Amino acid sequence: MAAKKQQVEDTKKRKRINTESHQSPSKPKASKFVASKKPKPHFDNKEKKNVPLTGRERRLNAKELAEARKKKRKRHFTLEQDLARLWEKMRRHEIAKEDRAKLVTEALQKMKGKIHEIAGSHITSRVLQTCVKHCSQAERDGVFEELRPHFLTLAYNAYAVHLVKKMLDNASKKQLEGFISTLRGHVAPLLRHMVGSVVVEHAYDLASAAQKQELLLELYSTELQLFKDLVSLKETRLLDVMSKLGLKKGSVSRHMSSVIQPILEKGIVDHSILHRVLLEYFSIADKTSVTDIIQQLSSPLLIRIIGTKDGAKIGVLCVKYGSAKERKKIIKGLKGHVEKTAYHQYGSMVLVSILSVVDDTKLITKVIIREIQSILKELALDKNGRRPLLQLLHPNCSRYFSPDDLASMNSSIPSLSLKDQSEASSPTETSKVSIGDNDSKEDMDVAEPEVNEDKTSMDDSELAESGKKDPLVRRQELLLNSGLAESLLDTCIENVGELIRSNFGKEVLYEVATGGSGGILRPTLDDKINSLHKAIASLAAEPKSEDSQEEHVFENFFSSRTIRKLILDCPDFASILWEEALKGKSELWAHGHSGKVIYAFLESPDSKVQKLAKKELQPLIDNGILKTPKSREQAAQ
Structure with a gap:
C-alpha cells in the first residue's frame, strides 16, 4: 500500500510541474513548491568563468595569448612590431x-647591432630591404x-x-669583390641548395669576367678550389687551364661529376653558372658520363635550361646527340611551350635544331x-620567332643566322662526335666507329653488309649527328606534308x-x-606563289599619294629593297610586277628608293x-632621269 501511495503522489507531482512549464510567460503562476525548489540565483567567481564569450572577446583573448607566446619565443618580438609600424x-x-x-x-637606429639576427624574419627582412633601397650611401x-x-x-x-641580393645590387666594386671572396670554397654547397644557389647566380651575373672565372674555377678541380692563385684568370676555357697546369682529365672529370650530379638530382638547373659548368664538362667527360647527363636533361628540365646562351647550347647538344627516345622526351616536354620558346632569343635556336636534326x-x-x-x-614579324620558319625555308643561311648561331648549331661533344673520333683514330682502327643516334652498341664493323636502323656506317658519320634522313626529305615532310607551307603562303597573302x-x-x-631554297615549295604550291606575286604587284600598283599615312611600297626602306631583290632573283615575279604596276609609269618612280627598284630590271640576270x-x-x-649605280656613287662623292 505504501508503494502504491508513493506512485500516486509522484504522478501528481509530474502533472503539476508540466502544467507550470506550459503556462504563458506573461502570466506566471506562482507556486510555493517551485519557489522553494528554485532559489534566487547567486553568481560566484567560478560561475562567472562559465559565461560564454562573444566572438570579438575570443579573438582578442587568442591574440593576446599568441603575442605572449611570441614574446617568450622571439627575442626581438617588440622590435619587430615597432619596425613593422615604421615600414607601413x-x-x-x-x-x-x-x-x-x-x-x-x-x-x-633601432636595428643597429641586431641586423644579422633579425634579417631572417619574413617581416624585418622586408623592412631592411626598404631601408637599403632608400637610405643614404653611408647608412648602406x-x-x-x-x-x-x-x-x-x-x-x-x-x-x-x-636582402642579400638587394645588398649586392647596391654594392660598390670593392664590396662586391669582398663578397665574392667570402664565397670561396662554398660555391658548390650553395649551388646544391635551393635558396643558396640564387645568391651564387646573382653574384655571378653582377661579377666581372675575372670574378666569374674565380667562381667557376673551384667547381672544376679540388686543386683550383684550394689554391686560387694557381691559374692566371686569362684562361677562360677548362681545357686551357688543364693544359697549363697539367691537370689530369680523369680527376677533373670526377670532381666536376661530384659537383654536377647532386645539383641535377635536386632539379636546380635554372642558373647560368651551372650551364657554363655543364658545357665545360661536356668538353672533357667520357662518352658514358656525357650520355648520362643528356638522359637526365632530356626531360622537362630542358625547358628551364634553354633560357640562357649556354643553356641553349646545351639544349642543341642534347637534341643533336640524344637517342630517339631522348629526342622524343625533349619534343614532348616542349608541348605548350613552343610559342614562348620561339620568341626567346636563345630558346628559338633549340627549335631550329629540332627541325634540322630530328627524323620523327x-x-x-x-x-x-x-x-x-x-x-x-606574329612569328614572321618577330626577330627570334622567324628563325624556325627561315630554317625550313633556307637552312643555315648566314643572312638570317649570326656566326654565333651557326657555331652553336655546328657545336659538338668530343667524346660523342663521330668526326672527332674518326680523326683521332689510327688507320688500323678505322674499321670501327662509334654509333651516333639511337645506339645500343659501342662500336660496329663497317664491313658488315646489313645495317639496321640503330647502326650507322662511316659514310653516314655526318648524318649520325644530324639525323639519318636526307635533309631535303625532312624539309619536305615538315613544310609540305604538314601543311605549314600552305598556311604560311595564306598568311603572307593576307x-x-x-x-x-x-x-x-x-x-x-x-x-x-621565291619558293624557298632549292625551290622546295615548287611546283606543289605554284598557284599560291603566283597569287602572292600578284598581291605584291597590287600593292605596288597603288597610286602615289602624299596624304596616305603609309609609305608606298616602292618608297619604303624595307619594302623597296625586298621588291628589288625579288626582281633580281625571281623572273616570274618581275614579269608580273612590270605588267601590273610599272609599264608606262617608270618615269614616276625613277627617283629615290623606287629608282633602285626600277633599275633592277636592267640588272636582272634573266635576259627576258x-x-x-x-x-x-x-x-x-x-x-639622266633614272640614275645608274655608278652615277649614284659619283653623286654621293
Whole structure:
C-alpha cells in the first residue's frame, strides 16, 4: 500500500510541474513548491568563468595569448612590431622623401647591432630591404659591414636571401669583390641548395669576367678550389687551364661529376653558372658520363635550361646527340611551350635544331608545327620567332643566322662526335666507329653488309649527328606534308602589306615568294606563289599619294629593297610586277628608293626581264632621269 501511495503522489507531482512549464510567460503562476525548489540565483567567481564569450572577446583573448607566446619565443618580438609600424609609413608612394629618410634612419637606429639576427624574419627582412633601397650611401655601407661576417649564413635563409641580393645590387666594386671572396670554397654547397644557389647566380651575373672565372674555377678541380692563385684568370676555357697546369682529365672529370650530379638530382638547373659548368664538362667527360647527363636533361628540365646562351647550347647538344627516345622526351616536354620558346632569343635556336636534326617528323608536326601554325603572322614579324620558319625555308643561311648561331648549331661533344673520333683514330682502327643516334652498341664493323636502323656506317658519320634522313626529305615532310607551307603562303597573302614593310617579316615573305631554297615549295604550291606575286604587284600598283599615312611600297626602306631583290632573283615575279604596276609609269618612280627598284630590271640576270623593261627605261637613263649605280656613287662623292 505504501508503494502504491508513493506512485500516486509522484504522478501528481509530474502533472503539476508540466502544467507550470506550459503556462504563458506573461502570466506566471506562482507556486510555493517551485519557489522553494528554485532559489534566487547567486553568481560566484567560478560561475562567472562559465559565461560564454562573444566572438570579438575570443579573438582578442587568442591574440593576446599568441603575442605572449611570441614574446617568450622571439627575442626581438617588440622590435619587430615597432619596425613593422615604421615600414607601413615609409613604403607609401605618396610620402615625401625627407619624411621617408627620417623613418629609414629611425628604423636603422633601432636595428643597429641586431641586423644579422633579425634579417631572417619574413617581416624585418622586408623592412631592411626598404631601408637599403632608400637610405643614404653611408647608412648602406654600415649595414653592409654589419652583415659581412654573416652573408654565408643569410644566403641559406629563404627570407634573408632577398636582402642579400638587394645588398649586392647596391654594392660598390670593392664590396662586391669582398663578397665574392667570402664565397670561396662554398660555391658548390650553395649551388646544391635551393635558396643558396640564387645568391651564387646573382653574384655571378653582377661579377666581372675575372670574378666569374674565380667562381667557376673551384667547381672544376679540388686543386683550383684550394689554391686560387694557381691559374692566371686569362684562361677562360677548362681545357686551357688543364693544359697549363697539367691537370689530369680523369680527376677533373670526377670532381666536376661530384659537383654536377647532386645539383641535377635536386632539379636546380635554372642558373647560368651551372650551364657554363655543364658545357665545360661536356668538353672533357667520357662518352658514358656525357650520355648520362643528356638522359637526365632530356626531360622537362630542358625547358628551364634553354633560357640562357649556354643553356641553349646545351639544349642543341642534347637534341643533336640524344637517342630517339631522348629526342622524343625533349619534343614532348616542349608541348605548350613552343610559342614562348620561339620568341626567346636563345630558346628559338633549340627549335631550329629540332627541325634540322630530328627524323620523327610526325611527332614534330603534332607538337611543334601545329602550335606554330596558329601564330604564323606574329612569328614572321618577330626577330627570334622567324628563325624556325627561315630554317625550313633556307637552312643555315648566314643572312638570317649570326656566326654565333651557326657555331652553336655546328657545336659538338668530343667524346660523342663521330668526326672527332674518326680523326683521332689510327688507320688500323678505322674499321670501327662509334654509333651516333639511337645506339645500343659501342662500336660496329663497317664491313658488315646489313645495317639496321640503330647502326650507322662511316659514310653516314655526318648524318649520325644530324639525323639519318636526307635533309631535303625532312624539309619536305615538315613544310609540305604538314601543311605549314600552305598556311604560311595564306598568311603572307593576307598580310602582304604589313610583312613587306617589316624589318623581319620581309625576309620570310621573300623566301616564300621565291619558293624557298632549292625551290622546295615548287611546283606543289605554284598557284599560291603566283597569287602572292600578284598581291605584291597590287600593292605596288597603288597610286602615289602624299596624304596616305603609309609609305608606298616602292618608297619604303624595307619594302623597296625586298621588291628589288625579288626582281633580281625571281623572273616570274618581275614579269608580273612590270605588267601590273610599272609599264608606262617608270618615269614616276625613277627617283629615290623606287629608282633602285626600277633599275633592277636592267640588272636582272634573266635576259627576258631585261628585254621587258629596256625599251622604256633606256630613254630615262639617257636623259639622266633614272640614275645608274655608278652615277649614284659619283653623286654621293
